[in-house]
Amino acid sequence: MSESLMSDGSLAGRAGAGLRLSAGLAALWRVALVRRAVVLAGLAVAWQVAAVWQNNPLLFPTFTDTISALVEALAHEDLLPASIASVTVLAKGYVLAVALALVFVSLAIAVPFLKEVLLTLTAMFNPLPAIALLPLAMLWLGLGEASLLLVMVHAVLWPFALAALTGFEQVPETQRLVGRNYGLKGPAYVALILIPAALPSLLSGLKIAWAFAWRTLIAAELVFGVSSRAGGLGWFVYRNRNELLTDRVFAGLVTVIVIGLLVEILFRLVEQRTVLRWGMQR
Numbered sequence: 181m182s183e184s185l186m187s188d189g190s191l192a193g194r195a196g197a198g199l200r201l202s203a204g205l206a207a208l209w210r211v212a213l214v215r216r217a218v219v220l221a222g223l224a225v226a227w228q229v230a231a232v233w234q235n236n237p238l239l240f241p242t243f244t245d246t247i248s249a250l251v252e253a254l255a256h257e258d259l260l261p262a263s264i265a266s267v268t269v270l271a272k273g274y275v276l277a278v279a280l281a282l283v284f285v286s287l288a289i290a291v292p293f294l295k296e297v298l299l300t301l302t303a304m305f306n307p308l309p310a311i312a313l314l315p316l317a318m319l320w321l322g323l324g325e326a327s328l329l330l331v332m333v334h335a336v337l338w339p340f341a342l343a344a345l346t347g348f349e350q351v352p353e354t355q356r357l358v359g360r361n362y363g364l365k366g367p368a369y370v371a372l373i374l375i376p377a378a379l380p381s382l383l384s385g386l387k388i389a390w391a392f393a394w395r396t397l398i399a400a401e402l403v404f405g406v407s408s409r410a411g412g413l414g415w416f417v418y419r420n421r422n423e424l425l426t427d428r429v430f431a432g433l434v435t436v437i438v439i440g441l442l443v444e445i446l447f448r449l450v451e452q453r454t455v456l457r458w459g460m461q462r
Contacts, residue, residue: 213445241427249427250434257428259416263435266412269325270397273332274390280333281341286370289348298345302338310335310396314403328400335396336389343385347378379454387447394443398436 224243231242241249253259288295310331317327351374359373375382401414413432420428 216441238424238426241430245427246430246434249425250431253416253428253431259413259432259435262412262416262432263439266397266401266414267439269328269412270332270393272325273329273397274336274393276329277333277336277389277393278340278386281337281344282370284337285341285344285348286367286374288345289370289374295345298341302342305334306338306342308334310392311399311403314400328397331396331400332393335392339392340385340389343381343388344378347381347385348374350381351377383447383451383454387444390443390447391440394436394440 228243231237231240231245234240237245250259284294284298288298313334314327314331317330321327321330355373355377359369364372397412398414398417401412402418403414413436417429417432420426420432
């Protein structure tokens with residue numbers, strides 16, 4: 181009888197441990213970073229298998245060779261300085277464009293005619309690829325950071341301005357009345373009423389503009405690498421492609437992707453601490 185009770189207790193204990201393990205795994209799976217990590221691990225395995233099967237490192241290096249080249253380039257090559265240079269230029273152009281967009285949109289909200297002007301300019305320039313302006317930027321401003329900044333501002337300004345204008349126009353009238361009742365006008369009205377109320381649209385516009393800017397910067401640096409023998413990540417990729425160091429080319433591309441993922445995580449954290457916590461989005 182006692183042996184039967186002990187056996188039943190052991191089975192119940194193992195069942196409880198199994199349930200706790202399942203619950204823990206389910207809770208872990210609900211974390212977005214864990215799901216993303218699983219997806220990335222699956223892609224890495226598929227990459228490794230495809231490269232081994234293809235068996236041509238010159239055309240398609242394996243994942244392990246690429247990571248080895250990445251570590252080597254970070255430790256002994258110029259991959260880290262190139263990454264810092266690219267991110268620095270990106271930050272300058274991005275901040276400048278966002279500031280200009282907020283000024284233009286604020287004026288458009290205040291003056292109906294300026295709204296038509298902004299909508300017309302957005303319809304004209306938003307479909308125009310920013311990289312198409314690079315030859316003119318180089319002609320006007322020469323081979324330097326100023327040309328890159330001009331291209332970056334074009335890439336960010338119009339999509340973010342359109343998102344900000346849409347967000348400001350969707351602010352409920354009750355919130356606008358609250359701001360007017362408190363006597364808010366001009367920049368204070370925009371900063372304290374419109375921007376918090378339109379934050380979901382602003383964050384969406386910031387993410388879209390970031391993606392445009394990052395792609396445009398890498399493409400522009402490829403051209404600047406050819407022209408001025410200097411540049412950031414784009415030049416690193418171009419130079420190693422010319423030297424047929426394909427594993428380092430892939431290492432540069434992986435760096436571009438990793439920086440993009442880190443920025444995406446940053447945006448996600450901002451959303452969790454603002455619009456999601458405040459109940460503005462699900």
